[in-house]
Amino acid sequence: KAGVTQTPRYLIKTRGQQVTLSCSPISGHRSVSWYQQTPGQGLQFLFEYFSETQRNKGNFPGRFSGRQFSNSRSEMNVSTLELGDSALYLCASSRLPTTFEAFFGQGTRLTVV
Amino acid sequence: DAKTTQPPSMDCAEGRAANLPCNHSTISGNEYVYWYRQIHSQGPQYIIHGLKNNETNEMASLIITEDRKSSTLILPHATLRDTAVYYCIVRDGGTGANNLFFGTGTRLTVIP
Numbered sequence: 113k114a115g116v117t118q119t120p121r122y123l124i125k126t127r128g129q130q131v132t133l134s135c136s137p138i139s140g141h142r143s144v145s146w147y148q149q150t151p152g153q154g155l156q157f158l159f160e161y162f163s164e165t166q167r168n169k170g171n172f173p174g175r176f177s178g179r180q181f182s183n184s185r186s187e188m189n190v191s192t193l194e195l196g197d198s199a200l201y202l203c204a205s206s207r208l209p210t211t212f213e214a215f216f217g218q219g220t221r222l223t224v225v
Numbered sequence: 226d227a228k229t230t231q232p233p234s235m236d237c238a239e240g241r242a243a244n245l246p247c248n249h250s251t252i253s254g255n256e257y258v259y260w261y262r263q264i265h266s267q268g269p270q271y272i273i274h275g276l277k278n279n280e281t282n283e284m285a286s287l288i289i290t291e292d293r294k295s296s297t298l299i300l301p302h303a304t305l306r307d308t309a310v311y312y313c314i315v316r317d318g319g320t321g322a323n324n325l326f327f328g329t330g331t332r333l334t335v336i337p
Contacts, residue, residue, distance in 0.1 A: 116268070145324060155269070155312075155327035168324045202268050210318075212257070214325070216268025 116217035130191040137205030144186040149200040234332040243300040247313030250294040262309040
């Protein structure tokens, strides 16, 4: 079966712009989470969605937001981009929020210039 | 969630067993131990999880000490493709895996 699909794979944006990243979970998976990975901070949890509701949120500013649609697809948005937002953004899906195994996509590499 | 401590790096000869330790001395009774790995430029990959019994799957074995304060992930016959960063994560069983806090992990290098 198809894995977690993230689009686009690579993105270059200018400071001050906003960006939207997309994640399609594995078919049948209803829980989606987003992570940011940078060389300095490592892998950090951004937020988790289930049934179109945000269940948990990491320690990120309000410029980072997300949503989940009725088909479980998810988007995350970053407004007023800063150079420090350059990172690999990873999406993970699981069947339910309490499922033990999460599947990660390949990520979207965002570069802010 | 309980904090975990892992060595920053380890080497292993190809074909030998790789034993990756993790210390989680403050683990509570309902917290599970998860292991994920991340191969360069890819998303993390689930390996195994356990509560208190030893667990084995097609990828690895997880040995948890009786007091649950530490565990060891064993890759029985390491290959070059096992070179990756391995993360040990402790998480409440009711929370699930889609809200994980990754530490710095152990960078395993398998040497030919």
